[in-house]
Amino acid sequence: MSDKDQNHHQNHHQNHHRPTQEEDDHISQEENPLSEESLPETVDEQDLYEELDEEQIREIIHEQRGKTKQTVDDSKPEGPPFPKWVFWLIAVFMVINLGAALPRIFSIPAIDFLQTSVTLLLDEEMQTYKQSIALVDTGNSKGTGFSVHPEGYVITNHHVIEDREQLWVYINEKGPYSAEVTHTYEAIDLAVLDLEGDDFPYLEVNQQPEDVTNQPIYFIGNPLRFSGIANEGTVIGKTDAVSIDVEAYMLDAPVYKGNSGSPVITENGQVIGVIYATKEDPDHGRIGLAVPIEALLEQTGDTILPKINEHSDEEQSNRE
Template sequence: MDRDREEQEKADIIDEDLYEEFDDEELYELVEEERRKALERTKVKVDDKPKRPFPKWVFWVIALALTFNVFALIPQTFSIPAIDFLITSAKLSTNEDIRSYKQAVVVVETVDSKGTGFAINQEGTILTNHHVVEGDDHVTVAFPDDGLFEAEVVETDPAIDLAVLKVEAEDLPSLKLADTPIFKEDAPITFIGNPLRFNGIANQGSIVGHTRLSDWEREVVMIKAPVYRGNSGSPVFNEEGEVMGVIFATLDHETEGKVGLFIPITYYHEM
């Protein structure tokens, strides 16, 4: 059901780059630096007393302390959902269907950006967001098992933020698109993408409802889900395993708070 329509009193705050209030590269640098320091401290302590026996229980205490020190940094930099999505993905990836879907989800790379896309047929047609490939005629795409390809940007529609890519290949893994998806409030969804510095991350959420952005002519769908930078172009699956939409942004909604946004797949059918 529509939640805001024209009665919204203030402009939507939309983030088309799926930017979060943290720097994942900085997180990795902090964690790695802390790990190196901890290991150096441990080495110095061991070297200072080379003739004394090193009880196993001391080793395990140090190992646990190092683990705690490294992961203690994460809540200070990441929001809790940003940690949870890795755990959720690991659980979802035990599902055979999810593992199969992942094979058709690609990393889309340009000179200065990274996003997600997915193959929609075995002949190498790939769907992603326009803003992921904007300004490029050719990009690099990477399938999990089938490797790297140069892809040509063959069609774009900035009005609905979709782009179609084509690679020269056959028998590629692909996903099934829903013909007439139903966007029911609170319905569960699953999506797969390449958030932050990770690839092939599966996650889940639920549909909130439709919204009309201030600079869009058509409605998009809001979801409660952990959407991050790099998820642009991620396929959204219904319970039947069909692609019902394409993630393209996050939104600070007036009443719903932070939500993900996806473009209904029917808009692609109409391109």
């Protein structure tokens, strides 16, 4: 594994401008007509939604029960006993009050996609793909990555690891693994990580560029602080991108914060792209954007890429 020990940091186009959130906020539908040029991309740098686990739900229910009891106690008259119907009226009011707060935490579409994931992951192949999905924790944000080699090479977005305070990776429900950023490609918003260890599950990378317009795809990631969520969509086509130097795949798919770094997988199980952003489209609404995987494979002068290519060639030969 001498190739892995070489630390090649290649940052192409150092002066390449990427839109800031402030710039995106200045673009409104009133100021600009809905067109591909005027609609901003939103880079999924951080999760904006909090996950409610079972313990948090229990705490909320317990808190609401306490508030209800306290309200009842404070309202008890010194004379006749407190009517039970008033207690239940207050309890119903508190439940409605709690329900009104939930939409501020989750949107309905964001909840619906969990059911889709459950259905998709009933398939054995999807379960196999999921084993190669990584959770990339940088200390101040979390994103997605995926393994492409049994020796622990993981691909993710450059913006996921750009401002890292630390770097820990969880994969196949194991970890954390310490990781080193071995290659960065800011111009296409991709990075390669090297995990300590070996014998990792991995996904096959498609090395034969082809027209995938209107083809169904799958992607697995860690959106909204959930882990290992599978979803599906369709490749609409390609579009000129604002924040990367190549054309991006447009995905008619439910992409959320935290999906940055998710692999776009074809029906034959090969990775053709890496999700990096979302965009409002006049015809399809909110769509996902993905960096074509060939943009990474076309990079030259790196030790990791020939190794990935060689391994993928071996896999293809074994299938034949």
